[in-house]
Every structure is written in C-alpha cells, then in structure tokens.
Amino acid sequence: MARKKALIIGINYAGTEHALNGCVNDAMNVRDFLVNDRGFPPPGEGDMTIMTDEPENEGTELYPTHDNILAAFKWLTSDNEAGDVLWLSYSGHGGQVKDLEGERASGLDDTICPIDFAENGQITSDVLHRAVVSPMHPDSRLTILFDCCHSGSACELPFVFRPDAEGNVNMLDTFKKGVGLVRAAGDLLDGGLSMDKVDDAKMLLGGATDFFHSLRYGGGADEDGLAKESFQENWESEGKDVWMFSGCRDDQTSADATIAGAATGAMSWAFMKTMRENPEQSYVNVLQNTRTALVENYSQVPQLSCGGRYDLDQTVLL
Template identity: 70%
Template structure:
C-alpha cells in the first residue's frame, strides 16, 4: 500500500535583520491543504513540520541546516514504489559565489542558522533530495523563496510567458531585448558613455543566453527545451520529481499579506489554484498560478522536472510518469 509523506519548512528568522512574516503561515497552510485536499495524514509518522517558532528551539523541529538535512533524509529514503512525497520550503533563498559555474553563482536556501553554519547550495540539495529517491515514487516540491528557479538543479525547466504559453521564450526575448537595447544606444552618434553602457547590456545578454545552458547539441522536446547544463548530468537520473518555484533564478519572491494574514505570494497562489480545481494538469497549475501572481507581482513561477514528462497529466495521487529519455 502506498504511503504519503510530507516535509514542510517555514522560517521567519525571528529577531534578526532578515526577519520575514509569512513563512510559518505558508507551512501551516500547505499542511492544511495536504490534509484536507490530498489525503495526507497529519501524524508525526507521516508529516514533519520544521519552523522557528519559539517552542521548537532546541528540538529536532527547529530548522537548522542539520535538522533540514535530517528531515530531507527521512522524506526521501526507505520508501516503497508508489509512495507520494511532498516537500515545501518557505524562507530566504540566496546565491553564493561559485566560479566554476558559468553564472558564477550557486542558488541556495537559508536555514535559520545560516549566519553561523552557512547556506545550503543547490547541488547539495539535489544530492540529498533527488539522487537517493526511489524512482517509482513521486515527489512534488514547492520552493517559495528568492532565486529559487534552480534550487534543486532539476534538468528540465518550464516557464510561462505573458500569454500563458509554457516555454523558454520569455528568457530568450529578454536576452534579445538587451542586444537590441545595446544597438539602439548608438542612434544619434557614439560616445564613451554609450560604449560603456552597450558593453554592460551586451554582457548581460551573454549571461542570459549562457544561463540557458543548452549547448550540448541535444535534441529538444516539443516545447523547444533541452536539459539545463549543470556540472552533473542530472537528466540521466530520470527521477519522478516536479518542483514549483516562486520565481526564476534572477528574481525575488514576495513576502506579502493576504486577507490580513502574512504569507508568501507563491505559496498562496499555488494553494488557491489547487483548491479551486484539484484535478488540473501540471501545465494548467503553472499557467493559473502565474495568472494569480501577475495580478500583483512581477515574479514568474516556473516548473522544473526530473525528466521530459507529459505536462498535460494531472497532479495525481500516485506515481505515473510519461517520459521520453
């Protein structure tokens, strides 16, 4: 018999210069949604919530780096085929220098003790979350934090544009726009300041196109996508993982208030979308979540997958992959 397990993390960073307001509420709202709408059990055996509520300090439920990694290990190991897993994180996301990457940075999440013990980089998260998974389990991830697009380094990334079309066109247009802006600077004559501005714009365009990482001459799928190029060939793992993230790598994720209660904009929009229609496909969830966010926020949610899976399948209760590898 399949089992449902969930790890929910919400960090408000109480009493620090980095304090947020809605992250613990996000975790509680996700817990209520999973129990009420998705058949998860709230028992400690099946659902673990880490938060920096004062009563958790000094316990395994305080979201230090060590406790987060222990919680992840509990979630993704010793599972049986058909198990359904959920991981959500609401808190600060960041970036740390990594000169071995084309972008020069690793995306990270920030445990409550990140000032003392550091941030958790995306490569470490992938190795802890995705690599140990039973390939016959399905894991859904929600990351509501800044710079969350590549937080788990999943190889296939889908983003909706302004019309709701799910592809990479918005990023490509942004790079092309920078090139055109650089060209437009020279209308009316040259100047040293214009040359400097053009170099900056063209450098930005190069970063955008390098950020696509589609340089292996691989076949693309019907959406025009090829795997993201990380240091490891994660696309060969074929793990059944689907991650909704609050924004692209170069964006911030809003901490806001809905109906008087502090919350993360992405967490609120995703739960609202799923409650309104529980049987939506993955692509519909992504499109409708963007539509919700676009009414007030500039952040663009995205969906990352462990393989080339059928985005038209519903967010189902058991593992059913459709892949071409």
C-alpha cells in the first residue's frame, strides 16, 4: 500500500553568531500543513521525522548535525515503493563552497548548513543529490521545499523553471523551439551538402544547443531564469520523479521574516499560503502564485526544479 513519509528540518542556530529566528517555526508550520491539510501521518506514527535544534533534541538523533541529517536522508529514501509520496523540507542557512571538482561554471557548489557545520562541514549539492534523489524509486514522488539562501540548485535537479516579473513560465516553449532548430538544421542538409548549407546548419544547431542548455541550471542565469552549465553527473538520465520548490536563485538570499507577528521563512510562508488557498493547483500555478506572494516585499525569486522533463500543468501531488 502506498504511504506518505516526511522529513522536516528547521535550524535556528540559537546562541551562535549565525542565529536565525524563524526556521524552527517553519518546521512546526510545515508539520501542521502536512498533517492537517495533506493527510500525512503525524510524528510518533513512524513516517514523519522532525529535526530541530531545540534544546530537548540535543544529543539525540533529532538534533540536526551533519551526520544525523545524512542518516535522516537515508531513512527518508529507504524502502520507498511505487506510488509512495515523500516530502523533504529544510529551513536554515544555505551557503556556497568552492567547487573542488571544477565542474561548475560559477566555481561554487551550493550547500545546506547543519548545526555543526563549523566543525563538520556543510552538505554540498552533489552530496544532497546522491543522498536524496538518486536512491528514490522511479515511480514514487518526492517534493522538496528548501527555504535557505543560494538554494536554486541545492539538489542539482537537471531542469529548472523560474517565473519572470509577469509570472510567465515558458520553459516548455523553449524546449519546443530548440527541437524546431534541430529539425530545421536536418531539413537544410537534406538533398546534398554545400559549405553554405553546412555553415547555416551549424548556426541552427548552435542555437538549439543554447536552448537546450537553458533547460539546465547554472551560474550565468538570464532573465528567463536559466543557466549555461551542467552538473558533474548526467542527472537527467535518472528520470526520478522529484520536484523542488526553492526560495531563491543560486545568487540570492532568502528572507528570515516576521509575518503576522511570527518569525518565519518568507518562502515557507508563501508556499503554504499558496497551497492552502487552492489545494488542487498545478506545479506551474504554485510557482507563479508563490512568486506573487513574495514579490511585493521580497526580492528573492522562487524556483521550481525537477528530475525529468515533466508536465508542469499536472496537479501537485502531496
């Protein structure tokens, strides 16, 4: 029987120079949203784990240290089967470290920061992908909500979508245009070759390559939201049914805000507000409406990324 399983992480870094205010509240708000609005089993029934740096968790497996978080990722992705619906959310600091493999055009890997990151290191985007995305059953679905700075490619999902200032998301049109350029190049070469034809075909194929690259993440994002680099691995061939809503682009920060008198992450608030207003929205609608909720007061631009070239008009499955 298909089940619902959730891992929720919120870290305030209390008592440190890196202290935040709203991340533990985010974890509690996500818990209430999943249990009360989406039918997830509550904590204590075995399929929901909440990790925070509240004092009562210190010294337990629920304290969000580097090793405990990696163990929790393994718990989340273990034994998942076709039809299972999984959730992962993280609210805390996000960072960037030097890309030691030299594969990222930006020279940086995005990270999340466990409570002990100063001693035991940050968790990089490629580690996140291998720990969270790669183990997933291809016929189960994982939704990720990351409310942290530099979170755009935090899990290195290969396809990214971002609303523009008017809320338009045109990625599928972009892909179709790229396909059209490839076909035009092939048609041009039919019936014999000439140097002029070869040069024109190369120009068309070069344009198509740019379009296909724009379906990928990267440091040189343009106004349509897309990048010019690929990740270390050929992640798009995995075809994992994973969808990630992130609070900002790689080059942006996410707000630790106060809304209605309570400390909260702006992205966490906007996502849950959007979903509660209409629980049956499509992925592209949620992205657009989250952007609308943020745009008046926050400069951060939310993003949606996924593990395959999927239909964004399908209803969010939670």
